[in-house]
Amino acid sequence: KAGVTQTPRYLIKTRGQQVTLSCSPISGHRSVSWYQQTPGQGLQFLFEYFSETQRNKGNFPGRFSGRQFSNSRSEMNVSTLELGDSALYLCASSLVAYEQYFGPGTRLTVT
């Protein structure tokens, strides 16, 4: 079975631009969560989607948004990029509540 896939793997953007990251969960998984990983703040929860509905949200500004499609694929969007948004963005999917599997991440660099 294929794992969680994330595209693109690497991205360079400039301040003020917006970016969209994509996550395809493991087949059959309906929950998708997003995390931001930075050297300073570590791993922080962004949001979780289940059956196209946002089920939980972390403490991030409104510039960070996401959505989930009927096939469970998810996208997250960051508008008006700031230097501090440079991070590894990780997506995780789960079938049962206690097992989450992560993708390889998207490395975003904001210049």
Added chain:
Amino acid sequence: GEDVEQSLFLSVREGDSSVINCTYTDSSSTYLYWYKQEPGAGLQLLTYIFSNMDMKQDQRLTVLLNKKDKHLSLRIADTQTGDSAIYFCAEREDYGGATNKLIFGTGTLLAVQP
């Protein structure tokens, strides 16, 4: 709020056992996890333990849970150079609603010397 703490670094010799420790604050957490991250990669789920268990063994991995002290440990037997990575402890946030939100520790860098 929730907080998960880990020591930052552990160095062991190949063939020795490694023990990585973690403390958490949310006593209502039902599941606790260990993830492994290699350079440039995502997180690999190593194992998890349900809060009503004291111990779980899975091949070279042993997880011990002391719920009274909110202490979790991961023991890796016969540590190999391929085990060199960052290890994250995580607790699942349980507030009565359905969620898969994980609270992660800062990570422990395990360096295995040949």
